Amino acid sequence: MRIIIHRGTQEIGGSCVEVSTDKTKILIDFGIPLVTATKEPFDSKVLTGKSIEDLKKLKILPDVKGIYKGEQKEIDALLVSHSHPDHYGLLNYIHPEIPVYLSQGAKELIEISNIFTPNKIKRLNAKVINTKKSFTIGGLTITPYVVDHSAFDALAFLIEGESKRLFYSGDFRGHGRKSILFKQMLRNPPKDIDCLLMEGTSLGRGEKLCRDENMVQKRIQEILKEGGNITFLFVSSQNIDRIVSAYKACLTTNSIFIIDVYTAYILERLKKISRNIPQFDWRNIRVKFYDNHYKVITNKESLKTIYLYRKSKIDFNEINSSGRKVLMMGRDNLIFPKVLRRINNPKGAKIIYSEGCSKLGFLKNR
Numbered sequence: 001m002r003i004i005i006h007r008g009t010q011e012i013g014g015s016c017v018e019v020s021t022d023k024t025k026i027l028i029d030f031g032i033p034l035v036t037a038t039k040e041p042f043d044s045k046v047l048t049g050k051s052i053e054d055l056k057k058l059k060i061l062p063d064v065k066g067i068y069k070g071e072q073k074e075i076d077a078l079l080v081s082h083s084h085p086d087h088y089g090l091l092n093y094i095h096p097e098i099p100v101y102l103s104q105g106a107k108e109l110i111e112i113s114n115i116f117t118p119n120k121i122k123r124l125n126a127k128v129i130n131t132k133k134s135f136t137i138g139g140l141t142i143t144p145y146v147v148d149h150s151a152f153d154a155l156a157f158l159i160e161g162e163s164k165r166l167f168y169s170g171d172f173r174g175h176g177r178k179s180i181l182f183k184q185m186l187r188n189p190p191k192d193i194d195c196l197l198m199e200g201t202s203l204g205r206g207e208k209l210c211r212d213e214n215m216v217q218k219r220i221q222e223i224l225k226e227g228g229n230i231t232f233l234f235v236s237s238q239n240i241d242r243i244v245s246a247y248k249a250c251l252t253t254n255s256i257f258i259i260d261v262y263t264a265y266i267l268e269r270l271k272k273i274s275r276n277i278p279q280f281d282w283r284n285i286r287v288k289f290y291d292n293h294y295k296v297i298t299n300k301e302s303l304k305t306i307y308l309y310r311k312s313k314i315d316f317n318e319i320n321s322s323g324r325k326v327l328m329m330g331r332d333n334l335i336f337p338k339v340l341r342r343i344n345n346p347k348g349a350k351i352i353y354s355e356g357c358s359k360l361g362f363l364k365n366r
């Protein structure tokens with residue numbers, strides 16, 4: 001078994017690993033870089049109008065033979081560990097006949113991003129992985145492991161071939177709502193591993209206390225009990241664990257949890273994978289419709305689904321006249337100043353924001 005790490009050893013994200021035997025060649029993850037070669041934040045606008053060759057020269061596309069459109073196909077399959085763009089974001093460039101293996105949750109989230117965000121994957125030759133079973137690709141046997149991560153339904157992979165065993169962790173953590181999976185893996189790790197490829201995002205960050213989701217939920221509860229009529233929550237709509245924490249905090253404090261249409265749609269698409277994911281018609285959940293979501297949806301089916309959320313719809317009049325509430329803003333906080341103008345007497349309102357939602361700097365000027 002041969003392993004080539006094309007990207008991911010010197011930086012966070014942009015992961016891409018090639019694994020091959022004499023008979024079979026696969027790639028694990030095909031992510032968009034988070035930083036440039038000079039460690040500046042990567043701006044995906046750079047991709048616009050550039051050919052595969054241009055992007056290879058710029059080292060944005062890794063130099064993998066036989067993966068790209070227009071080339072002689074040499075890669076048998078691509079495994080995607082989870083639905084974060086730094087692990088799947090270059091899918092548009094791959095040869096259309098290469099199958100892409102991923103979890104049901106990852107597939108749903110990539111398809112939803114296609115509807116609501118500018119990051120569109122034009123064509124996905126998807127093969128959904130049964131996460132309870134091993135499967136083979138040529139001479140390789142792959143065993144998926146569901147792991148705890150902020151991307152829903154994230155996977156690690158055990159890859160066996162030519163009597164060697166490689167374990168690829170993908171992004172994982174021990175402080176989310178599926179932390180039990182992390183504990184189980186520590187108790188009973190895959191045995192006789194020849195090579196471990198592990199994400200190290202937090203290595204070197206010190207021993208700083210990391211709050212788990214139960215602590216986050218309790219803290220949100222405290223904030224809600226402290227008073228204030230409205231609390232704004234900035235969190236990615238795809239961060240299901242965090243949304244569940246916020247929803248539970250709302251139930252405990254009898255607050256209304258107001259989500260947007262994009263979030264409601266994500267939660268609904270994922271209910272076939274887990275029945276514990278809050279839904280638009282559950283107790284204390286209401287849906288705020290913003291124009292910017294409607295404008296981007298062209299697909300009639302999605303519009304029809306979204307129409308159903310009208311029975312939980314809430315408008316600014318009702319928001320202003322109701323009691324304690326959390327208004328979730330997603331990460332698209334550019335509309336926040338507009339929303340704030342519609343809230344009566346926002347003095348004393350609190351803001352809770354999740355890591356990754358760091359664009360709140362504009363508030364300082366208001």
Ligand SMILES: [Zn+2]
Pocket residue numbers: 082084149151171
């Ligand atoms: Zn990730």
